Amino acid sequence: MDILPNRKKETIKNYLSQHGADVEIVVMDMNPSFKAAVRQALGRPVIVADRFHFSRYIYWAMDEVRRQVQKEWDKYNRTKCNRMRHIFYKRASKLSPKQQWYLQRSRRH
Structure with a gap:
């Protein structure tokens, strides 16, 4: 090194x-x-x-997809999705019950 x-x-x-x-x-x-x-x-x-950069590329790609999808949503859902961005990056095992509910709700859109 x-x-x-x-x-x-x-x-x-x-x-x-x-x-x-x-x-x-x-x-x-x-x-x-x-x-x-x-x-x-x-x-x-x-x-x-390396692991850090690999994860970063995945996050960037997910965020780009999120932005494209939320452009089609109404203002209320777009705002909610933007505010819960960090939930998408969290491990499923680390999500609170409320965060799990939000994630399930976002998948329906």
């Missing part, structure tokens, strides 16, 4: 070219520059999205 001075493609590529001879798997965010630098320096290692 190391910390580089910046996030530039050339910096990453040079570092990996010097220190990455035995690297087979790279865990990283899916920044296109990082991905290109890794591929140029190491060939075709297995690239895995």
Whole structure:
């Protein structure tokens, strides 16, 4: 593990070219520059999205779907859906009974 001075493609590529001879798997965010630098320096290692960034992409996709769907709703339901955004991101086992009810209600729309 190391910390580089910046996030530039050339910096990453040079570092990996010097220190990455035995690297087979790279865990990283899916920044296109990082991905290109890794591929140029190491060939075709297995690239895995780290857990935080993978979850973030899922949340972004869910939020985009929520926005598209709620555009079709009346103002009351649109406001309710926007206010309960955080419920969609919570584990089902962590939802209160009231939050579970709201989630079930939103699925009917």
